[in-house]
Amino acid sequence: MTGNRFHLGIDVGGTFTDAVLICEETGRIDTAKVPSTPADPSIGFMAAVARALENGAVDPGAISHLVHGTTVATNSLIEGKTPKTAFVTTEGFGDMLEIARQVRPSLYDVHFEKLRPLVPRDLCYEVPERLDATGSVLKALDEGAVREIAAALRTHEVRSVAVCLLHGYANPVHETRVAEILREEAPELLISLSSSVCPEFREYFRASTCVINACIVPVVARYLAGIEEGLGRAGLEAELLVMQSNGGVLTAEQAASKPVFMVESGPAAGVVSANFIAGRLGHADLISFDMGGTTAKAGLVLDGRPRVTKEYEVGAQAQPGQGMTRAAGYPIRTPVIDLVEVGAGGGSLAWVDAGGGLRVGPRSAGADPGPICYGRGGTEPTITDANLVLGRLNPDYFLGGEMPLDVEAAAAGIRERCAEPLGLDPVEAANGIIEIANATMINALRLVTVRRGNDPRELTMVAFGGAGPLHANRLCMEMQIPTLVVPPSPGTASALGLLVTDLRHEFSRTRVMAADAADVAGNGFTARIRSLFEAMEEEGRRTLRREGVAATDMEFRRGIEMRYAGQSSEVAVTLPGEAAGDGTVGGLDAPALADAVRRFHAEHERAYGHGYPEEPVELVNFTVTAIGRIARPRLPRIGSNGRGISDTQRGTRRVFFSDAGGFVETAIHDRAQLSAGHLVAGPAIIEEVDSTTLLHAGYRAEVDEFGNLLVSPGGAP
């Protein structure tokens, strides 16, 4: 293999660390899966690197591109393992983090606890100064007070500090000066400024974003430095890139200074991967469905772009039925690929509640003890146990046969815990568990589709994760999603996303102004907006240049977040247009703005059922996405292996289908034997090492030239 160059992606998850290795020249893919090492994730990381290199027989020096997805940032927050961090704000507002949103996370629980602030009150400092909402200085900064704070921070041995002054989004002058003074007085401090991390209004959310950044800067910087050192020792010289929550990558150096942008690094990779897989098939609008051991995650891609949200809470799991009651996690206002996560994974528990209702999730048996059928001490039935009892999983071919499953124990557990209390037989109960889990997942799918005004009948689903392909066909049936794509090796498909994306940096500024000012010629309105965009683009250009991106590979996308004057929820609209010579996209003359406003009305109508074209519109946030294009690996197309479809069959098994009202003798196919052009008719099961695809009657799966299973309604050929 000498001479060839390789791309390597490493995705550290809660249970497993996955590696994907792609040859730049041939497109050949090798994968590896090793257990994660939560105490020091870099051990699992290096083990996955070594295993992947070994599987591909590749020399470390041949790695030309290296990308990492990780949950280390989130985990350190959730586990409270962040170093001593302080908070500096305007006099009168030092309790911003304590007060937070002044609400309870649950309505009827008198034993509730408010979220513990990430900075204790005695490390929250107030500095005399004040700006107004336009950014004008009402009260000058008291520099002496800042110097006193610096001294206190040294006394308390604070490592990292977040600075968020009132209206700092409108004018960074005081925050910048605070940083200068702190740097003079305490050069060892790591400083996060709200005007740099997240210059948007609404102080608590900006402060929270900035504080989270400050808390994880030391952790992430140390973690990434450790990994870079390990890579160096192993002879890997490629620059380490890190996946961000927005689906783009950035250099480890950038990630270490603004780690709040990578809190959802791992899950984002899955959506990017789904987008890549479907994109090659010409599908631009899709649902990514990733079902693993503890949760199922649904994401949305429209027009080839993953949907991104700025309303995210670290450490809070979305649950349908919870309504608007939030404040269960720490809010951040950086772009995060929008995922709805529900507690329905293979390990989710099933039980009967006090009122005689059958319930599934969100509690999970996790990896340890795991489902009953793992035989590792689990006593409560899970979704995996139900799938096994229904004949959908092969007890002798789980993880390629590495882990035999105990069908008897699973059936006994379901009988005792679910079937008998309900007067059902174990198979009916097992089917009930699956139906309820499916209903939960359908709610998640509804949240990302119909609730946001997207018709599922116009979308394609890409299903992956170990358990995804087992449920996806049924979910598509219920949601009337016409096409389902199951990629090869669904268990590691998420990691592929690391290698098929670009460098990406997001910038934003809040300037609230009336959109109709754009109609007034010569008032400098568009010039003001243009200079806002240009300043952000310049920042993006500088960052990309530092990351070694050639000017011809840069692109800058402009967007405006708008609302009807008086509303508080903005809708994002991108400015249309072709890329100019300097890579900027989005015209800025009056017609272009008017067009953007028109699209805002349309988008509002799509999302909420009503648009009000006669109502005045406000421009609120201006955004620039700076992109440094990275060449995608060319994956090879596969041909036909010339085998008849019956040669790919391993035999038959009795599998339960509710539509058939019972067990059906079902063909079992070996995915490794399937090649382009093969057509499998449902009912059928397609088994591979890290996943199982369930195909219902009335559906068929066609193998395409990339090795995907394309599942759609239709009978045998």
Add this chain to the structure above:
Amino acid sequence: MPQPESRTASSVDPVLFEVIRNALVEATEEMSVTLQRTAYSTNIKTRLDYSCAFVDADGRMIAQAFCQPAHLVTIGRLVPRAVAEYEAEHGEGTLGPGDGLLVNDPHRQASHLNDVFLIAPFFHEGELVGYVANCCHHVDVGGGAPASIGAFREIYQEGIILPVVKLFDGGRLVGDVLKLMLANVRAKKEVAGDLRAQHAANEIGLRRLSALWQRYGPETLDSYMERMIEYSERRLRAELAELPRGEFAAEGCLDDDGITGEPVHLKVRIRFDGSTARFDFTGTDPQRAAPMNCNLTQCFTACVYVLKCLVDPDIPLNEGFYRPIEVVAPEGSAVNVRPPAGVVGGWEVAMRLCDIMFRALADPMPERVPAGTKGMICHVGFGGEDPATGEYYCFLETLAGGYGGRHDADGPDAVQTHIQNTQNAPIEETELNYPVRIHEYSLVPDSEGAGRRRGGLALCREYEFVGHEPTFTTLADRARFPAHGLHGGCDGKVASYRLISGGDARNLGSKATVQLATGDRVRIETAGGGGFGPAHERDPDAVLRDVREGKISRARAREAYGVAIKPDEWAVDLAETDRLRGGRR
């Protein structure tokens, strides 16, 4: 333990049951998201003061998504009444697809006038199936002061009264009704925008329900809705069987009624008999010609809320949950008001009822009941002519306070309590949109009720008005009667409402409407929560942490908790603490 569902008892499929139940709640959640995202007033879009629900053709609550527990029974009680009244006037069956009924009259069992309800009938294949409805607290509905809060004698001073009228007729907006309403309110843009959002939310709800009815058919859904009601009732009765039986009483007072200085006396006797819960308010003061009265719906809401907190939070709230509850509230009293008394302080009354009901249950259920809380809604409203735009603006917010200590945990600081869970409005957004400057938003140290588990701290908010002379109102309480401590815990600190004008400060009391001058400031400190258990039993290290974090002073640590902190390091002076505590640490 109730009898589990048996197969022979009915043809209910437990799986379909769960699926349909979730789908119905999900439909109301979608209404909720739409309402919040498209609303115009801070009160709805940021503070989430609204709720959405689906009731069946008989007016029985089936599913609801709510942000505010306060609204949790109102829609279910109001809808059947409003529809019956409308049909009595216009003939049965006069409601059709695309209609929308508007109502806010507390004397028709809505809540206070600010809470405006929009009700839309839901038809499937020409048959009436039920109603979607939502309730929004509008920032202004006219009346004697901006934000329509203030101390008035009768309802006619509180704002425009909407009896049951059609705002939508066969899908068309009834422009005259809207015009009449907008002519009577100050914040016209917000009110019009919020009404639009209410309509959009109902439309979304109807769309989702139609899909459901098409999918499962009316027979199946009817039978499952019936089962859902039975399910909630069965689970609640099973819980009631486990609650301590007997009669438990408590009483308490509101500062005053807002017009006279006389406290309003509230009294409750709660009886649990193993399968029902009876809340008897006999002995409560007669209603006043003043704002501090609530109607029967608001009173019932407080009872449902308290019971819901005592049982498994997982029990779905629907008509079945209400069935085992009996409320006895003398007509013409402060908890079951008759026209034409004022009602704008009704939620203040209902909120205090929650504290008093928990107090009644403190002895039989010490582990389930918190000490007294902030115990008020704490409305703050202001408005006037915005010097920047020349337009009339209105602003309303409600301030949090301390929660009560619990047997195993301190009361959280600065949080909304009981039937209220409204978020705060961001200061930056408020200053951007309104001619006000906020100088302080902080915890109030030493405001907690001391205890083994201390109460939560109150919060402080200080306002200054820029370039104009607004009208400012507080409609609140707790300036005289503190949040009670439990089981030897101390009471919390009372609230204060002060006007600072040219160096002078004067107390406004908890209910006041004042005309401010440019540069005047108003400083509000809300109430702290009550403590739980004797303060001298508090872990000295917990006291140390509070002192270190500046939540309580050293002097208070010593006086209230008997804990001495060493002067030169962050450590408890054990010998001195022993002495202060009389040998018991």
